[in-house]
Amino acid sequence: MNRVSSSFCIILCAVIGLWGNMAVADCPVPDHDIHLGESICVTVCWQNYTPVGVVTPYPYNEDNPYPPEFIILPGCDPESTPCDDTTDCDPPCEAWWTFVDTVLFWGHNYGSDSAYWALLVGNNFFCPDDTFCVCVTFERQLPVDLIAFSATAGDGEVRLSWTTASETDNDHWMIERSLAATGPWSVVHEEPGQGTVSTETRYSYVDRGVQNGLTYWYRLTDVSLMGARRSHAAIDATPGSMSDMVPSNFVLKQNFPNPFNPTTTFEFAIPRPGFVTLKVYDLLGREVANVLEGNLEARQYQVTWKATNLSSGVYLYTLTAPGFSDTRKLLLMK
Numbered sequence: 322m323n324r325v326s327s328s329f330c331i332i333l334c335a336v337i338g339l340w341g342n343m344a345v346a347d348c349p350v351p352d353h354d355i356h357l358g359e360s361i362c363v364t365v366c367w368q369n370y371t372p373v374g375v376v377t378p379y380p381y382n383e384d385n386p387y388p389p390e391f392i393i394l395p396g397c398d399p400e401s402t403p404c405d406d407t408t409d410c411d412p413p414c415e416a417w418w419t420f421v422d423t424v425l426f427w428g429h430n431y432g433s434d435s436a437y438w439a440l441l442v443g444n445n446f447f448c449p450d451d452t453f454c455v456c457v458t459f460e461r462q463l464p465v466d467l468i469a470f471s472a473t474a475g476d477g478e479v480r481l482s483w484t485t486a487s488e489t490d491n492d493h494w495m496i497e498r499s500l501a502a503t504g505p506w507s508v509v510h511e512e513p514g515q516g517t518v519s520t521e522t523r524y525s526y527v528d529r530g531v532q533n534g535l536t537y538w539y540r541l542t543d544v545s546l547m548g549a550r551r552s553h554a555a556i557d558a559t560p561g562s563m564s565d566m567v568p569s570n571f572v573l574k575q576n577f578p579n580p581f582n583p584t585t586t587f588e589f590a591i592p593r594p595g596f597v598t599l600k601v602y603d604l605l606g607r608e609v610a611n612v613l614e615g616n617l618e619a620r621q622y623q624v625t626w627k628a629t630n631l632s633s634g635v636y637l638y639t640l641t642a643p644g645f646s647d648t649r650k651l652l653l654m655k
Contacts, residue, residue, distance in 0.1 A: 360403035360458040362410035392458040402456035471624040472558035495542040573647040580652040595643040
C-alpha cells in the first residue's frame, strides 16, 4: 500500500492492541490505495484486520475530520459485485457470513503530501483459520455533515431550521413533507447549498401550506453537484392556534433515543418569549456543543442534534431561559 505511511502502522498496532486477539500478520493487503469510484477485492483473514488506504479528493485534516462513504459487500464475484479483478483474492469461506466490522482513521502521507483515510476491514464470521473476500467500494464523500434539524409548529405554519458543520459538493436541499413518518413524500421547497465549505452554515424555511391540527412529517434530502441524493431522519410538527400552542410551564424532556449514535432529538417547551440556549457539556462542565441559541417565541420545540465529533460517554444537556434552567443526562454510544 504505497500511501499507508509508518504513522498509520503505529495507529494500526495500537488499534489491534485495543481489539485483543485481532492481528494483521500474514494476511494479504491490497497492492494499492482505493480512489473515489473504485472497487477492490479485499481478503479478510480470521481474527485479523486488513488495512485499506483510501485517497480522498478533498483536503481532509484534523479541522475537517469527516470520513468518506463506503459500500462493503461479501464475496467478489464480478457478476454480483463491482469488483472485476479477483486474482489476488482467496475464495470466500463457506461458513455463515454475518457482517464486516470497519474502523476508520484519518492519516497523512508525508511523502506525497496528500491526505488519506485508513479503512480497517475486520471480520465477524465463524470460519477459523480461513479467509473471506469482501468487495470494498469508495462510493463518494459525505456531501454534508448535518448537526441539527428542528421543526417548530406555529399558527398555520411550520418553521424548519437546520445547521451543517461542513458541506462537500452540496448543490441544493430538498425539503420533503408527508402526513406519515414513512411517506409518501412530496417536495415543498428547494434551498441552494453551499457547495464545499468547512464552516458552520444555518438554514431556515417556513412552510405555510399546512392546516392547524394535522401532524406533518418533514425530512431533508441533500443533492450533490453530481446528482447523488441522501435523505436524513424525519421529524414532525403539528401546527395550531396560539392558544393551543403556548405551554403553561417550562419543560425539558429526556432526549430520544437515549442511548443514541450519533443523532438524538431534544424536546422542550417555552411558556413566554425570551433568549434561550440549549447546550451540551461533558462531566467536567466543559461546553462541547451549542445546539441552540437565540430569541424564541412561546411554544413547544423539537430539535435534532448530531454528535459527530464526540466520543462515547455520558454528557449533560442544559436548557437555559430567563428565570429557568434545567439539566439532564444523555448517553452517546458509538
